[in-house]
Amino acid sequence: MGRQPCCDKLGVKKGPWTAEEDKKLINFILTNGQCCWRAVPKLAGLRRCGKSCRLRWTNYLRPDLKRGLLTQAEEQLVIDLHARLGNRWSKIAARLPGRTDNEIKNHWNTHIKKKLLKMGIDPVTHVPLNKKESSSPEDQKNLQQQEPKEGNNGDLNSEENNSNSSSPTENSSSGEESLLLDSICSDDSLMMDNLWMDHENTLVDALLWDTTPKVEGTNTNTNNVDMGLTVPSWEDNNNYAWLLDFEDIGVHDFGFNYCFNEIDHSNAMQTIGSERKGSLA
């Protein structure tokens, strides 16, 4: 028996989202919270697949998203994490507050990959290219066994397992993490060694650790801890007063303030769009 399609193909709109659709989706999630994506399109009055709604929300409309290009520090962190985790973009994104897996993946493919190649580093294995070329086929074979297969080695598995019991941010400060780091950075196979160490005390403190602005008197939702932002549950806050907390951490920087001003949504959406374009320019 085949898998059911995630939505009825007939009458489902595809392609770029319009401001009107964005408005509907935002309004719906502000009112009802994130739940049961399959039901969202119908309830929100959208002719879209639930999957598409989820993607639009998580990659574009979510209030805690940063806008614009990755900073140099973020980029370096992505490189370091990719060396450890491989193409597990969601795990990498979980370490970069306000960034999505899609965004990081795109940035990797369009910018970082090329940069690494220019530097003479294989973007897949993070091994200097000249070293790979000079080695014998047997060496290469051994190397592949030692290198994480797309970032998958034993240590990484252990990290993955740990992630079930505690958040990655918690893991990051453990001794295990240090051991993992040591084992990964043990030889010249990773030029990232120095790069990582350079950032260990800065980036890691700033990004891996939970730097959540604690909000008194609100529930917190651990689902969002990975984002580095402890955002109260949508469901638990019918009045969404917690949204105001974003003002303290710069929500206006990415235009979400428009969404709950309730003044002119269509204008707001256009403004968000143009702001985004501006920030990318």
Next chain:
DNA sequence: AACCTTGACAACCGCGTATGA
């Protein structure tokens, strides 16, 4: 000015996995 190419990003697709009946 028109067409072509390239780069960047948004969105889609299909598969694996988690979850609940």
Next chain:
DNA sequence: TTCATACGCGGTTGTCAAGGT
């Protein structure tokens, strides 16, 4: 334990703007 369903992830494709010819 099995099966159906929904969700999440990663790879791929589509779209559009900018630059080049």
